[in-house]
Amino acid sequence: MxxxxxxxxxxxxFTIGVAGVLIRRNAIVIFMCVELMLNAVNLxxxxxxQRLGVSGQIFVFFVMAVAAAEAAVGLAIILxxxxxxxxxxxxxxxxxxx
Amino acid sequence: xxxxIFWAFAAIAxxxxxxxxxxxxxxxSALWLVLTLFALAALFVILxxxxxxxxxxxxxxxxxxxxxLFVIMLLNLGRAGPSDRKGxxxxxxxxxxxxxxxxxxxxxARAAPPAAIQLPEGTMAALQQQQGMVGAVARPLFETYLVxxxxxxxxxxxxxxxAVVLAKRKL
Numbered sequence: 001m002x003x004x005x006x007x008x009x010x011x012x013x014f015t016i017g018v019a020g021v022l023i024r025r026n027a028i029v030i031f032m033c034v035e036l037m038l039n040a041v042n043l044x045x046x047x048x049x050q051r052l053g054v055s056g057q058i059f060v061f062f063v064m065a066v067a068a069a070e071a072a073v074g075l076a077i078i079l080x081x082x083x084x085x086x087x088x089x090x091x092x093x094x095x096x097x098x
Numbered sequence: 099x100x101x102x103i104f105w106a107f108a109a110i111a112x113x114x115x116x117x118x119x120x121x122x123x124x125x126x127s128a129l130w131l132v133l134t135l136f137a138l139a140a141l142f143v144i145l146x147x148x149x150x151x152x153x154x155x156x157x158x159x160x161x162x163x164x165x166x167l168f169v170i171m172l173l174n175l176g177r178a179g180p181s182d183r184k185g186x187x188x189x190x191x192x193x194x195x196x197x198x199x200x201x202x203x204x205x206x207a208r209a210a211p212p213a214a215i216q217l218p219e220g221t222m223a224a225l226q227q228q229q230g231m232v233g234a235v236a237r238p239l240f241e242t243y244l245v246x247x248x249x250x251x252x253x254x255x256x257x258x259x260x261a262v263v264l265a266k267r268k269l
């Protein structure tokens with residue numbers, strides 16, 4: 001039914017997420033773009049679950065659990081970096097740059 | 099009718115995702131992302147995944163985005179400072195990579211899974227009629243996928259401990 005359109009929408013959303021990661025410097029915004037990509041993949045899973053069985057929806061469940069864990073740990077890391085460097089601008093966090 | 103609603107919500111999702119990526123203030127970005135997540139929840143309902151749609155609103159829009167807004171406010175980044183967008187070179191690279199990625203991904207829209215493994219149309223709706231909306235997801239989750247489900251709890255425990263350790267000033 002709507003399998004093709006759903007996959008197309010999720011492809012567009014994923015691409016927007018990738019572009020966002022590439023054009024922004026704010027660590028929190030980049031993190032939000034990663035969440036956007038995860039959601040695009042969730043849409044793919046749900047669309048395919050309609051025709052290939054309910055397992056796809058279960059995978060969305062697991063993706064959400066991983067996203068929640070990732071958000072908690074990632075934001076804690078951003079907090080720690082901010083405490084250390086007073087910025088979340090990834091252009092200025094260049095400790096490993098030669 | 100369903101198709102029209104689908105495209106309406108798809109347009110909302112894509113539009114607000116674009117705004118999320120391009121707004122200067124992180125708060126505005128976060129709020130546009132919340133709108134994207136709500137539109138995606140609506141798409142999930144259209145695609146016969148009502149329980150996942152509820153989870154999307156509760157977990158993503160409710161919990162994860164609140165965490166993001168909390169951190170933005172805690173770090174006092176709400177005001178739009180000097181733009182954090184990169185220069186023209188990064189835009190060119192992003193556009194090229196985005197287009198390069200979109201072409202093969204959009205090809206997926208025309209690809210259908212082989213007919214041999216496809217379930218007949220309306221199987222999902224029938225399953226939900228039979229076992230209930232939550233039951234249709236819960237039954238395989240607690241039977242076939244029981245071990246991954248338990249491992250998920252370990253993952254969440256590790257995430258909790260990790261977040262506390264990382265965010266604490268002094269242990």
